[in-house]
Structure formats: structure tokens, C-alpha cells
Amino acid sequence: MVMMSELPLGPLPDVPEATSDPEALIAFEGRIARGERIEPGDWMPADYRRQLTRLIQQHANSELMGALPEGMWIPFAPSFKRKLALIAKVQDEVGHALYLYRAAETLGKPRTQMIEELLNGTSKYSNVFNYPAETWGDIAMIGWLIDGAAVVNQTIMATGSYGPYARALKRITYEEAFHLKQGYDVTVALATGTQLQRDMAQEAFNRWWWPTMMFFGPPDKQSVHTGILHRWGVKPKSNDEQRQEFLRKFVPKMIELGFDIPDKDLRKDPQTGDWIITQPDWDEFKRVINGDGPMNKERLALRRLIYDESSWLRTALDRHVPLPAAA
Amino acid sequence: MYGDPTADADPSVAFGHDMPFYTRDWHFDPYHQRLTVARRGAPDAVHFDTEWGNWEVFIQEKRGEHHTHAGTLHAPDAEMAIMLAKENYARRGPCVNIWVVPEDAIAASAYEDADMFEHTTDKMYRDPAGFQGLRKKAQAGKERVGDEAAAGGNP
Ligand SMILES: [Fe+2]
Ligand SMILES: [Fe+2]
Numbered sequence: 001m002v003m004m005s006e007l008p009l010g011p012l013p014d015v016p017e018a019t020s021d022p023e024a025l026i027a028f029e030g031r032i033a034r035g036e037r038i039e040p041g042d043w044m045p046a047d048y049r050r051q052l053t054r055l056i057q058q059h060a061n062s063e064l065m066g067a068l069p070e071g072m073w074i075p076f077a078p079s080f081k082r083k084l085a086l087i088a089k090v091q092d093e094v095g096h097a098l099y100l101y102r103a104a105e106t107l108g109k110p111r112t113q114m115i116e117e118l119l120n121g122t123s124k125y126s127n128v129f130n131y132p133a134e135t136w137g138d139i140a141m142i143g144w145l146i147d148g149a150a151v152v153n154q155t156i157m158a159t160g161s162y163g164p165y166a167r168a169l170k171r172i173t174y175e176e177a178f179h180l181k182q183g184y185d186v187t188v189a190l191a192t193g194t195q196l197q198r199d200m201a202q203e204a205f206n207r208w209w210w211p212t213m214m215f216f217g218p219p220d221k222q223s224v225h226t227g228i229l230h231r232w233g234v235k236p237k238s239n240d241e242q243r244q245e246f247l248r249k250f251v252p253k254m255i256e257l258g259f260d261i262p263d264k265d266l267r268k269d270p271q272t273g274d275w276i277i278t279q280p281d282w283d284e285f286k287r288v289i290n291g292d293g294p295m296n297k298e299r300l301a302l303r304r305l306i307y308d309e310s311s312w313l314r315t316a317l318d319r320h321v322p323l324p325a326a327a
Numbered sequence: 328m329y330g331d332p333t334a335d336a337d338p339s340v341a342f343g344h345d346m347p348f349y350t351r352d353w354h355f356d357p358y359h360q361r362l363t364v365a366r367r368g369a370p371d372a373v374h375f376d377t378e379w380g381n382w383e384v385f386i387q388e389k390r391g392e393h394h395t396h397a398g399t400l401h402a403p404d405a406e407m408a409i410m411l412a413k414e415n416y417a418r419r420g421p422c423v424n425i426w427v428v429p430e431d432a433i434a435a436s437a438y439e440d441a442d443m444f445e446h447t448t449d450k451m452y453r454d455p456a457g458f459q460g461l462r463k464k465a466q467a468g469k470e471r472v473g474d475e476a477a478a479g480g481n482p
Contacts, residue, residue, distance in 0.1 A: 039438065041437075042438070091418070095414075095415050098400060098415055099398060102381075102398070102399050102400065102401075105381075110378050111378060111401065112378050168398075171398065175419075317379075317402075317403050317407060318403060
């Protein structure tokens with residue numbers, strides 16, 4: 001019998017001691033090859049624990065930070081219906097952060113520490129949220145393209161080998177389906193609207209094309225992490241495969257809505273059906289990751305401000321004592 | 328803007344008493360309105376950002392149905408756990424009731440012991456599918472008994 005309270009909660013081991021158990025490693029890789037899910041109390045290589053923690057933590061950070069650009073547009077939503085939908089979406093995103101921080105915690109790292117690392121900038125989040133949302137058109141593009149890319153990514157990751165992460169993603173992708181629909185709805189309204197609206201949509205589209213191409217990370221040739229993560233079922237498909245899946249789904253819709261795609265050399269390989277893209281500026285990608293993007297400072301500053309301003313609530317919850325049961 | 332409004336509050340005063348920001352009535356949600364959390368006393372020390380215990384959340388979609396596991400969250404106590412569970416796991420689909428269970432109250436069998444669920448014998452006798460062809464058997468039986476009776480086997 002296992003008590004849930006005995007599951008690992010301490011700080012992460014930084015020595016790869018567990019990897020040195022070759023027999024356990026063979027059994028572990030055998031389980032993954034058979035498509036079995038790994039659960040928190042199971043033996044796992046220290047590197048699996050470390051890589052997964054990093055990945056889920058960054059994913060959780062992205063959900064929390066992703067709430068900011070859209071959250072700031074709530075007061076300016078153009079109609080009551082749009083406002084309700086946007087509030088619901090932003091609330092979902094914060095909820096996704098909760099699911100994911102809890103999933104990451106099962107690997108041994110406390111949530112307080114993860115929040116601290118987000119606030120002090122040592123743990124990263126998705127680059128796309130370091131770009132500005134200048135107009136309502138950007139909200140359309142975030143909801144359609146970024147959530148669309150997220151759905152592709154998360155649906156793939158939901159087939160991964162770690163139980164708590166896969167289950168969290170199952171719940172998340174269900175909610176993301178609504179995000180994508182509302183983003184598409186806003187986009188369709190703008191793209192089929194007045195000249196002013198169409199221009200607004202196209203300008204936002206131009207701003208978001210390249211960040212969207214960067215969303216899935218560097219091409220497979222350059223990506224350092226992919227090998228072992230693939231073998232251990234942490235990352236079932238590579239960056240390029242995921243990007244391709246997104247393009248196959250979305251480029252036809254972009255064309256249908258009459259968007260002018262900024263990548264003038266974008267073309268379809270007649271043999272494979274793959275979309276061949278011009279690579280985005282990967283140096284910019286690195287710069288933004290390392291803190292030098294257009295909105296990094298503002299986003300983190302806002303996240304810290306919100307954290308400080310909500311401390312009264314955490315204090316209240318800490319101080320509160322349950323009332324004695326009614327006699 | 329608000330910072331920590333409790334920082335210089337008199338601890339003998341009921342918590343949140345003359346602090347309009349969070350003592351104002353919240354009307355956006357019936358559950359919040361019934362909640363007494365923000366109006367209670369504050370006897371002991373303040374711990375900022377304590378890591379509260381984990382709670383497992385079970386949702387009942389319809390009266391009379393099973394509660395099913397929905398997820399997990401942190402909360403300082405059961406009442407807050409229910410409120411947070413409502414926000415996180417019951418804001419869309421139907422829900423009539425929530426259970427929250429402290430994680431460390433859950434005991435689980437070990438996966439290494441999964442062989443204990445394996446059947447040592449054929450368990451079809453526990454299954455409706457283990458009982459088949461009954462109409463045919465009944466008919467064949469009836470005919471046989473009828474034939475025997477006609478042959479004068481039994482009085
Ligand atoms: Fe999300
Ligand atoms: Fe989303």
C-alpha cells in the first residue's frame with residue numbers, strides 16, 4: 001500500500017544518481033515502449049524528472065503569463081458577448097496554470113518555489129507573450145493562432161508518458177477548444193468586416209505570423225533537447241512535426257479568410273504536402289528568451305505587481321480559522 | 328495600490344473589519360456571498376504564501392450519480408478547498424455536489440501489486456456473457472421433455 005503523502009515532495013535531486021541503476025532504467029524504458037504511463041511514485045531517471053519538471057513548469061508559467069496580454073483587453077472588449085467570452089478564456093488560462101503547477105509538483109518541486117522562479121526571471125515562459133497586443137486585432141490573432149498552435153502542441157503532449165501531465169493536458173485541451181473557437185470567431189468577424197476592421201486584422205496578422213512560427217521552437221536540426229525527450233515519451237513529436245501539423249491545419253484557413261501571408265516564399269511541397277516556410281529570425285527568438293523582447297520587462301513587472309497586490313488574500317486565507325461547527 | 332492592507336492592522340480587531348476593499352459585499356457569485364471567510368478573526372501569526380495542503384476534488388454531475396475525480400488543488404482548509412474546487416473544476420459542465428479529500432487521506436494499492444487483480448481462473452461465471460444460448464437450450468430441452476412424455480417415460 002502507498003500513502004499519497006509519501007510521494008516525493010522534497011527539493012529536486014540535482015545529482016543524476018537514479019540514472020545509474022541500469023536495471024531500473026531498462027524496466028522504465030520498457031514501460032514507456034509499451035505505452036504505459038509513469039506515475040509520481042514510480043522509479044524514474046533523475047534526468048526524466050528534471051526535464052519534465054522544467055517542461056511542465058515552463059508550460060505552467062506560459063499559461064499564467066498568457067493571461068496578461070488578453071486580460072488587459074477585457075475592459076476594452078467591443079461588445080458584452082466578447083467581454084464575457086474573454087473573461088472566461090482568461091480565467092481558463094489561469095486555471096491551466098493551476099493544473100500544470102500541480103502536475104509539476106508531483107515531481108517534487110513546490111509551487112511556491114516555481115512561482116518565485118517565474119517572478120525572479122530564472123524560469124522561462126513562452127516567448128509569444130513577450131510581444132505586445134496593440135489592438136483588438138491582436139486579441140483575435142492570439143485567440144486564433146496562438147491558441148490554435150497551443151491546441152496542436154498540447155494534443156500531442158497529452159499522449160506523453162507522464163500520467164499527471166497527460167491528464168492535466170486532457171482537461172486543458174478540452175477547454176482550449178473553446179478558446180480556439182472564440183478566437184476564430186473574433187478573427188472571422190474582423191476579416192469579413194469593414195475596410196477598417198480588415199486592415200486591423202491584417203496588421204495584427206503581420207505582427208503574429210513570425211512569433212507563431214517561432215512558437216514550436218527551433219528546427220529539429222538545432223534543437224538540443226529533442227532526442228532523449230522523444231525516447232522517454234516526454235515529447236512525442238518534434239518541433240518541426242508540430243509546426244507542420246499547425247501549418248496544414250491553418251494555412252488553408254488563412255487563405256480562405258483572405259489574409260496576405262507575410263512569408264512570401266511560403267509554398268507547399270507537391271510530393272509530401274508539407275508547407276515549406278522561410279525560417280523566422282532565430283536570433284531574435286534567443287534574444288527574447290533571454291529577456292530582451294519588446295514586452296519582457298512589462299509583463300514580468302505586471303506579474304510581480306499582481307503578486308504583491310494579491311498578498312492580502314493569501315494572508316487572509318492563512319489567518320482564517322474555520323468556525324466551530326454549529327451546535 | 329492596495330499592498331498588504333493587513334500590515335498595520337490592529338490584530339485585536341476582527342480581521343478585515345474596517346478595510347473596505349475586501350469587506351465590501353461581493354455580489355457576483357452566490358457561493359461567495361454565503362462564504363464567511365473574509366469576516367473571521369485572525370488570532371495567530373501571518374505566514375506569507377504558505378504552501379497549503381493538497382486536496383483531491385471529486386465532482387458529482389447529477390444527484391444520484393457517482394462523484395468522479397476531477398483534479399487537485401492547494402487550500403488552507405476544506406471550506407476553501409470546496410470554493411476553489413468550484414472555481415476550478417465546476418465552472419462549465421453540470422455539477423450538483425463537490426467532495427474534497429486531503430491528499431494524505433488517500434491510500435492506494437501499489438502498481439507493483441497489480442498482479443493481484445489478475446484472474447487465476449476463468450471468471451466468465453461472474454459475467455452475463457458467461458451464460459449463452461439459453462433460448463436454444465430451453466427449446467431443445469422442452470422438445471426432449473415433450474418427446475419423453477409422449478414415449479410414456481413418466482406418468
Ligand atoms: Fe491554456
Ligand atoms: Fe488557451
